Amino acid sequence: xxxxxxxxLKKLFTRGSDADGYYSETExxxxxxxxxxxxxxxxALDVGTAYAKAMIIEVQGDHAEVLGVGRYPQSYSHMADGxxxxxxxxxxxxxxxxxxxxxxxxxxAPAAVIGIAGELVKGAxxxxxxxxxxxxxxxxxxxLEQLIVSAQKKLLKNxxxxxxxxxxxxxxxxxxxxxxxxxxxxxxxxxxNPIGFPGRYFSLTLFSAxxxxxxLGALEAVAQGLDLSLIAIVAEPYALAxxxxxxxxxxxxxxxxxxxxxxxxxxxxxxxxxxxxxxFALGGxxxxxxxxxxxxxxxxxAERLKLSYSSGEMKGSAVEEIRSxxxxxxxxxxDSVELLVEELSKGELLPPAIYxxxxxxxxxxxxxxxxxxPWTERLPFSRQPIVRTVLPEMVNHIxxxxxxxxxxxxxxxxxxxxxxxxxQNENSVLExxxxxxxxxxxx
Numbered sequence: 001x002x003x004x005x006x007x008x009l010k011k012l013f014t015r016g017s018d019a020d021g022y023y024s025e026t027e028x029x030x031x032x033x034x035x036x037x038x039x040x041x042x043x044a045l046d047v048g049t050a051y052a053k054a055m056i057i058e059v060q061g062d063h064a065e066v067l068g069v070g071r072y073p074q075s076y077s078h079m080a081d082g083x084x085x086x087x088x089x090x091x092x093x094x095x096x097x098x099x100x101x102x103x104x105x106x107x108x109a110p111a112a113v114i115g116i117a118g119e120l121v122k123g124a125x126x127x128x129x130x131x132x133x134x135x136x137x138x139x140x141x142x143x144l145e146q147l148i149v150s151a152q153k154k155l156l157k158n159x160x161x162x163x164x165x166x167x168x169x170x171x172x173x174x175x176x177x178x179x180x181x182x183x184x185x186x187x188x189x190x191x192x193n194p195i196g197f198p199g200r201y202f203s204l205t206l207f208s209a210x211x212x213x214x215x216l217g218a219l220e221a222v223a224q225g226l227d228l229s230l231i232a233i234v235a236e237p238y239a240l241a242x243x244x245x246x247x248x249x250x251x252x253x254x255x256x257x258x259x260x261x262x263x264x265x266x267x268x269x270x271x272x273x274x275x276x277x278x279x280f281a282l283g284g285x286x287x288x289x290x291x292x293x294x295x296x297x298x299x300x301x302a303e304r305l306k307l308s309y310s311s312g313e314m315k316g317s318a319v320e321e322i323r324s325x326x327x328x329x330x331x332x333x334x335d336s337v338e339l340l341v342e343e344l345s346k347g348e349l350l351p352p353a354i355y356x357x358x359x360x361x362x363x364x365x366x367x368x369x370x371x372x373x374p375w376t377e378r379l380p381f382s383r384q385p386i387v388r389t390v391l392p393e394m395v396n397h398i399x400x401x402x403x404x405x406x407x408x409x410x411x412x413x414x415x416x417x418x419x420x421x422x423x424q425n426e427n428s429v430l431e432x433x434x435x436x437x438x439x440x441x442x443x
Contacts, residue, residue: 040424041067041109043098043228044416046236047090047219049079050261050284050359052097055413056105059424063397064417068105069404072096074261076299081281082117082263084218091225098226104404112228113416113423114219115236116177117263120166121211122159123235123277125182126151129203138196139186141433144204148437151206152179156443159210173213176443178234180207180242181430182273193429206434207274209235234419236412237277241267242422243415244355245274246396253351255341255385257370258412259360261285266337268344270351278340282333284360287326294325310362326365334369338378345380352385359409361389397421 039060046053056068078089102108128151132143156176164170184191186199194202216233223230240256253270260283267277284306292302308314309322341350354370361367370387392398392405398414398421405414 040420041107041111042231042417042420043101043109043112044413044420045094045098045112045114045223045226045228046413046416047079047084047094047114047222048074048261048359048412049082049263050074051409052090052094053410053413054094054097054101055417056101056107056109057398057417057420059421062421062425063399064421066398066400066402066404066417067107068101068103069410069413070097070100070102070104072100076285080262081119081283082121082260082279083215084222087218087221087225090218091222094222095226098228110227110229111231111420112223112226113232113234113419114223114228114230115239115412115416116211116215116219116233117236117260117265117279118211118215119263119279119281120163120215121177121209121235121237121277121279122162122174123207123209123238123267123274124155124158125205125207125273125275126154126158127203127205128154129201132200132202135200136198138198139194139202141195141429143202144184144194144429144433145437147202147204148181148206148434149441151204152208152437152441152443155206155208156210159208163210163212174210175213175216176438177209177211177216178232178238179209179434179438180238180274181205181434182207182275184430195429205273207238209238209277211235231423232419234416235277236415237265237267237279238274239415239419240265240357240412241269241274241277243395243397243418244357244390244411245269245272246418252353254353254355255344255351257337257354257356257358257361259283259356259358259363259366260412261359264333264337264358264360266340266344268341268350276344278344280336280340282329282336283358284363286333287329287360287363290329291322291325306363310364312364323365326363330363330365330369333366334373337370338373342379348380350379350381350385352381352383354385354387355390356387357390357408357411361408 044055052072054070057064072093074093078086084090182205184194185203186197187201256267258265262283263279265279268275288302292299375381390411395414
């Protein structure tokens, strides 16, 4: 995985707490901070619509250990549909979450991986190929980079076109958040390093995620306001798919659905590689607003009712009342999922596994909709897919010896933590070539 900030971020700053409580900055070299031979501390920050979640982790080898966790609710005026709408308000909320995580961990971790979401974050993959005129000659690094450039240009053009179509604005500035070479083939055979191989048919599949500059700038401002040094801003559906697809049982692929406070993110993985992501602006807060409007109560009271209903604490006729209120929104949500999964499929067979995460997945009505939906009748599934809510103990590579992680709403910060693990361990020919291309293209 390659992200926008690695190309031009040259140094990190560690935070030290003085006696008066203010933070001092000590300069540390970028390469030293990501030295793969040592354990390193990182902060994973999920700037969610409903909650800011911070996690302090220690990365060692191919796994990370959770040292501390902090959560703090976001105001309705600070976040909307996964997008920061009040930078100072979000900084204050994230600071509370970060302070709780640091207190829990007993330490600070200035190097940060932050997630980005929202309908205008566009992730997709593309396949490019070339027929070599001299198949007996070994493939060179230059040929590999030329193929990556071709793929990256296609993806950038596609992302700009999609954002322009959805906003009605033709010149929205977009930037790359992260990219990954999914696979490389020579004469139909998959290789992990194509350099030095002969062959006539040279092909590559590349995934890239792009976001509006405005969104990236807001998250960068949040990081600066928290005295964090950005290592990566990562599209959350990508992080989720990368993390969970490493688990056993998803080799043939899976569909990952993250139901957050403001958005629902969907990622499709086939044959171990992420193909595309989709997002729509309907999450847990939509259900809260529905209850508030129907009953004429405050959003805070509506949220309490929703949580009581979801947890099973609510009894009597109130249960049926809330179920009836939520039914239209649940139906709209399911229709949106169907539409986006159909788009993701591109008419090809879909993997028969759906994994659900996020705070919104706690609503039992959503789970029932997913399980009862006639998938094989409406979409290209060979059989009815399994539908499973992912819990923290099901995630590989992220260890939680203190039991700090609670439920499905903690999976996204765990996925961001896994990105820190990958960043610490990436040093392949493909990753270096991708790095060079991104630097040259200035995207």
